[in-house]
Amino acid sequence: MEVQLIRTEANYQEALREIELLFNAAPNTPDYDRLDVLTTLVEAYEKTHFPIELPDPIKAIQYYMDTREWSRRDLEPCLGSRARVSEILSRKRSLTLEMIRRLNQELGIPAEILIQPYESAQTSA
Incomplete structure (x- = not known):
């Protein structure tokens, strides 16, 4: 399983496309593990690049x-x-x-x- 850090918008969009393809992966499979890693990387990228401010x-x-x-x-x-x-x-x-x-x-x-x-x-x- 080769996974890269998400550093650019292009990497981000590519990761989102792959997540969509893997979305229904069965638990305890390599695809599910890849999905888990990709979603973690996407969450980290979004937290940095699309922060959501707390409400008043x-x-x-x-x-x-x-x-x-x-x-x-x-x-x-x-x-x-x-x-x-x-x-x-x-x-x-x-x-x-x-x-x-x-x-x-x-x-x-x-x-x-x-x-x-x-x-x-x-x-x-």
């Missing part, structure tokens, strides 16, 4: 609320009072570490999203 923490909270059909009131156990929820969502107050922990546990929002710096009235003032 407040937009992530709003997305998670929308997908679960949560209201602002549903956030109160995570963020505190109704006023605190309003302050957070309107960016007048930043998330605290305890809020981040609760949002991670209750909504499943990854902590790495919530701990990012984001624009708020506190940071822009």
Whole structure:
């Protein structure tokens, strides 16, 4: 099995074509092993050349609320009072570490999203 690092767009496209051909390879076969190696190389190339930025923490909270059909009131156990929820969502107050922990546990929002710096009235003032 001769496999090369993916260094160019042409290498990348070639690897994608080969992955498509090997996609239904049976487990524990040389083709399956080649598929596994190629997908690992493609993932590494994509991570370097097509990075996906993490979403804004407040937009992530709003997305998670929308997908679960949560209201602002549903956030109160995570963020505190109704006023605190309003302050957070309107960016007048930043998330605290305890809020981040609760949002991670209750909504499943990854902590790495919530701990990012984001624009708020506190940071822009």
